[in-house]
Amino acid sequence: MCTYLTEVVELQGSGKGPEGxxxxxxxxxxxxxxxxxxxEHTLNVDLxxxxxxxxxxxxxxxxxxxxxxxxxxxxxVLGSAPAAVLTQPRQVRT
Amino acid sequence: MSDAMRxxxxxxxxxxxxxxxxxxxxxxxxxxxGGVVVIHHMPGYDAATKEITRKFAANGYLAICPNLxxxxxxxxxxxxxxxxxxxxxxxxxxxxxxDVAGAVAALKVLPGSNGKAATIGYCSGGRQSFLAACSLxxxxxxxxxxxxxxxxxxxxxxxxxxxxxxxxxxxSCPLLGLFGAEDKFPSPxxxxxxxxxxxxxxxxxxxxxxxxxxxxxxxxxxxSYRPEAANDGWQxxxxxLGRHLAx
Numbered sequence: 001m002c003t004y005l006t007e008v009v010e011l012q013g014s015g016k017g018p019e020g021x022x023x024x025x026x027x028x029x030x031x032x033x034x035x036x037x038x039x040e041h042t043l044n045v046d047l048x049x050x051x052x053x054x055x056x057x058x059x060x061x062x063x064x065x066x067x068x069x070x071x072x073x074x075x076x077v078l079g080s081a082p083a084a085v086l087t088q089p090r091q092v093r094t
Numbered sequence: 095m096s097d098a099m100r101x102x103x104x105x106x107x108x109x110x111x112x113x114x115x116x117x118x119x120x121x122x123x124x125x126x127x128g129g130v131v132v133i134h135h136m137p138g139y140d141a142a143t144k145e146i147t148r149k150f151a152a153n154g155y156l157a158i159c160p161n162l163x164x165x166x167x168x169x170x171x172x173x174x175x176x177x178x179x180x181x182x183x184x185x186x187x188x189x190x191x192x193d194v195a196g197a198v199a200a201l202k203v204l205p206g207s208n209g210k211a212a213t214i215g216y217c218s219g220g221r222q223s224f225l226a227a228c229s230l231x232x233x234x235x236x237x238x239x240x241x242x243x244x245x246x247x248x249x250x251x252x253x254x255x256x257x258x259x260x261x262x263x264x265x266s267c268p269l270l271g272l273f274g275a276e277d278k279f280p281s282p283x284x285x286x287x288x289x290x291x292x293x294x295x296x297x298x299x300x301x302x303x304x305x306x307x308x309x310x311x312x313x314x315x316x317x318s319y320r321p322e323a324a325n326d327g328w329q330x331x332x333x334x335l336g337r338h339l340a341x
Binding site for chain 2: 005006008026028030032033035038039040046048050053054055057059
């Protein structure tokens with residue numbers, strides 16, 4: 001099925017794509033047909049920077065249980081990190 | 095009879111006069127052929143869809159697949175372009191109709207054209223094939239498990255698609271519909287609603303729903319592939335187009 005459902009998250013960070021590292025500004029999260037994974041449907045995450053073009057993309061296609069495990073791991077790691085280091089990234093002026 | 099064909103990327107004029115990319119495949123003989131516009135699925139203008147386009151040429155049709163994501167991601171790989179288009183909300187219906195109209199026009203000016211044209215689409219392209227056939231003068235259309243001809247996408251879905259079953263009264267040509275009984279989008283109930291709308295408008299249609307098949311049963315590179323349904327579906331397509339696109 002095509003779920004057509006996409007969650008879009010604005011974010012700040014970096015990703016490494018085919019052309020190397022780039023600033024990530026957006027994430028798309030959706031459950032739909034994968035391009036590569038051997039499954040009918042996967043939880044897909046695209047880390048994007050639309051301003052740099054469609055190729056500025058880090059893509060993941062995850063089995064649903066793997067996606068949940070990853071989400072849980074992210075939350076657990078963040079939950080156990082010292083509060084003092086969980087601040088907003090410092091803006092660097094160049 | 096020659097079985098030679100030529101397949102290549104071309105530029106055509108799409109919606110709003112925009113130049114867009116398209117993949118054109120055509121038999122290389124002196125006969126006149128019907129034309130088929132292949133509308134790609136949400137994963138985009140990919141290798142599988144180009145292979146389908148060549149399949150139509152191998153079976154005696156002029157075939158063209160417009161890259162519906164030409165504007166969002168010129169030159170990008172198909173999967174990156176599809177992701178960008180999805181993040182942008184998908185292909186607006188008005189633009190789709192304009193791009194298909196441009197593809198039909200590009201087919202009809204070919205020396206080998208017999209002046210007739212059809213559309214076929216898979217997945218989101220199935221809905222778009224129906225949309226094109228309700229918006230443009232065509233000779234035939236094929237809808238392969240198009241979602242949201244009937245029904246509304248989940249609340250909050252960013253894609254600019256909505257139900258278009260109300261357009262059935264404007265259908266310009268016979269419609270072949272090929273569906274999977276285990277599909278949820280479209281569900282058998284939604285297929286039945288579309289069929290009723292076609293009946294109510296006294297339109298010519300032919301629907302087949304395959305047991306044991308779900309969405310994307312035509313796609314040989316996906317686990318959803320169901321060879322029995324796909325093989326029968328292709329036979330239905332050749333028979334249908336043979337009737338409606340003949341010179």
